[in-house]
Amino acid sequence: MDDETLVEWHEWGPAPFEEARAADRPVLLSLTAPWCHWCARMDEEAYSNPSVAANIHDDFVPVRVDIDRHPRVRERYQMGGFPSTVVLTPSGDIVSGATYMTTENLRTVLERVREVWDERGEDAGRVPRALRDPEPPRGHLDGEVEGHMLEQVRSAFDEEYGGWGVDAKFPLPRTVEFALKRDRDRALRTLEAVHTHLYDTYGGGFYRYATGRDWSDPHREKLLDENAAVARAFANAYLYTGETTYRDAALGTRDYLTTTLWSGDAFAGSQAGGDYYTLEASEREAADPPHVDGTVFADRNGLAVDALLRLHAYTDDEAAGRYARRALDHVRETLVDDGAVAHYARSEGERGLLADQARVLGALVTAGQVLDPDYFEAARSVADWTVDRRLDDGTFTDGPQTGPALLSRPLRPLETTVELADALVDLSLATGEERYRTVAEDALSAFAGARHRMGVEVAGYATAASRVVRDPLVVRVADAPGSDLHRAAWRVADHEKVVVPGADGEPGTARVVVDGEAADPVETPAELDRRVRQSS
Incomplete structure (x- = not known):
């Protein structure tokens, strides 16, 4: 049991879903994080309320997940913020969900979801579109994107x-x-x-x-x-x-x-x-x-x-x-x-x-x-x-x-x-x-x-x-990291560039590469700056 609530939470895994299937109950999934202020607030209020906890134990199989440690669970079940409280079928489909709820809000939602479950059972669940139709919308990359x-x-x-x-x-x-x-x-x-x-x-x-x-x-x-x-x-x-x-x-x-x-x-x-x-x-x-x-x-x-x-x-x-x-x-x-x-x-x-x-x-x-x-x-x-x-x-x-x-x-x-x-x-x-x-x-x-x-x-x-x-700007420096030319390459005002230290060429030189075409080598930071400006 979580020390801060009256709910006896299960850890994420197959066991609670098997228990829910055997008992013909929905799963109550609570997504929380150690940094989340409103998660702690909901623990102090709703999940520490004796009647709410009793309702959860009678009608649901409660599962708690730390979203930082289980990012795949987070991405499939979050309701747009945290805490997320999600009711699932024993198969894991989503019946209902919300973010932070007061004690009365949670009580009302649990009662309503229980009625829906009694009426429809597994048919009450749905699979999010991103998981139901996972094929992405393919297309051609061109300048229109930018x-x-x-x-x-x-x-x-x-x-x-x-x-x-x-x-x-x-x-x-x-x-x-x-x-x-x-x-x-x-x-x-x-x-x-x-x-x-x-x-x-x-x-x-x-x-x-x-x-x-x-x-x-x-x-x-x-x-x-x-x-x-x-x-x-x-x-x-x-x-x-x-x-x-x-x-x-x-x-x-x-x-x-x-x-x-x-x-x-x-x-x-x-x-x-x-x-x-x-x-x-x-x-x-x-x-x-x-x-x-x-x-x-x-x-x-x-x-x-x-x-x-x-x-x-x-x-x-x-x-x-x-x-x-x-x-x-x-x-x-x-x-x-x-x-x-x-x-x-x-x-x-x-x-x-x-x-x-x-x-x-x-x-x-x-x-x-x-x-x-x-x-x-x-x-x-x-x-x-x-x-x-x-x-x-x-x-x-x-x-x-x-x-x-x-x-x-x-x-x-x-x-x-x-x-x-x-x-x-x-x-x-x-x-x-x-x-x-x-x-x-x-x-x-x-x-x-x-x-x-x-x-x-x-x-x-x-x-x-x-x-x-279009390939980003590349600066190929024929010196080890930390040289004046290497440091100057990093200070070129383009954060999308690529800097390659230890590149082929005469030591003490650098080449600017634009669209795959390498310019003549330069030897000083000032020359490098001028060459980049000329190629932009």
Whole structure:
């Protein structure tokens, strides 16, 4: 039984579904996270109510899932936020679901669902469309993908408050990065709003999102992956502008990651939200900070490593580079085995989830460009395993098609495919192995038929597609990482470029490659800058 509720929760697995089938009862699935303030609130109220708990035990088989540890369950059953409370048939189909509910709301829903179950049984369940019809909308990649998304970035922008949308405001760092290269004013205005309203000026780090259109009423949880992605967006803004405001925001987030979220070996998964963050600085000193989940997740560490390495490359910040290397080496030693990545501690977490493979691959490829080309060999191992085990008819599935309930149905996640495709393109250009780029193009083409329906939330797709339609800028440096030319290559104002250290050529030279055509070698950072400007 959960110490904080009166409900005797089952762990996720086949057993509770078998019990539900034998007892002819629906399953009550509770999706929670250690960082989730409203999850704790629902535990304290609804799930600690004796009559509600008795109702659940009499009429349902209750199952609780930590969404951070079970991302495949999260993606199939979340109701748009957390906590998610979902009623399932014994086969795992969805009968009903909602996010946070008060005690009375939950009581009413349980009564209504029980009536529906008594009336219809298994027929009351449904399978989400993404799992019912998993074939993606294939199409042809062309420049229209980028053009359509640029129109979306302009039309959906909130001119009054910054950011995109007219309801809750999310940082949308990948949308910001798409706009940095194509609509910089809107990107920077969004970053200014994010920094003003979501940055914790006392403790560092960014909150998840704001409930109000004007960025008011923030949800104050701090997740490693979201902080890493936002820090990278600020670092990229500094790359384009040279303005210290953006650099300092990224460095402040580095401080938060390397102190509060540093586990000793790598980065912890999250820090919970709560009223603590509304206290004055002097009051915080006397209060206990919110709980930090010290679990080292492969995917989140991959994003953090990538962000910190780019910050290091843009600014020469030694702390960012040092902590990134330590975290990446720890992940490789403890979570990666012959190219297969474990989600967290190797003996406990699932292996080979697409998000873990994609983000660790991205970190390894960036490390090869920033720190040491030897990391490219480890990147090849992860890429080859992923292509061999997760590629299915030209598209990638999020994990093994095994497990109870809807886990046996394939899910082809767009955003994770984008992250993997970006990393494969980088690896292809860094190593000269065209096969990686071909796989990336095929995987992105699988979604191209829906490009006209895509909104700003998936702007990363347009970025990845544009890098396949036309190769990004490549700078091949015939020196080891850390040389003046290598450092200058990283400071070229194009965050989508690929930098290849230790490339063929005369030592002390670099070549700019545009659309596969290499220009004459240059010998100084100033010459490199001029050559890039001439080719753009």
